[in-house]
Amino acid sequence: MKSLTLLLSICLWAPSFAQERLTWNTFERLTFEEVFEPTTASWVQVPVWTEELMKWDGKYVKITGYVIALDAVNAQYALSAFPFSSCFFCGAAGPESVLEVDLKKEVQYLTDDVITFKGILQLNADPLKFPLTLQKAEE
Secondary structure, eight states: OHHHHHHHHHHHHGGGGOOEEOOGGGGTTOEEEEEEETTTTEEEEEEEOOHHHHTTTTOEEEEEEEEEEEEGGGTEEEEESSOGGGSGGGTSSOGGGEEEEEESSOOOOOTTOEEEEEEEEEEOOOTTSOSEEEEEEEO
């Protein structure tokens, strides 16, 4: 009976810590529309979320990419599908190929380190932020 109770406990407990491995292809169908942003008095791109993408909002996921240091002193990083020389900041890809990494604890990384992070995926509608954020991220 103890074995059955233990097995049942593990089966119920394990899925709460499960994460889904995502690839950058998951986000390739993300499109954007231009809207006027009054706080900056400029036109900005706002993501248009599909139902397929919205199902990942708030989910615990794992994704691998290239680290881009936004502010290494304050441990602010982005994760990109491409190395820095090819990332969307340089014009070779779109904003759907990068996400902000909100680290669970402060860790230092170098640009173009290839890291697999796990955390909670957040879809952002705020045009002044990255469209995607990985919250409580850790290796």
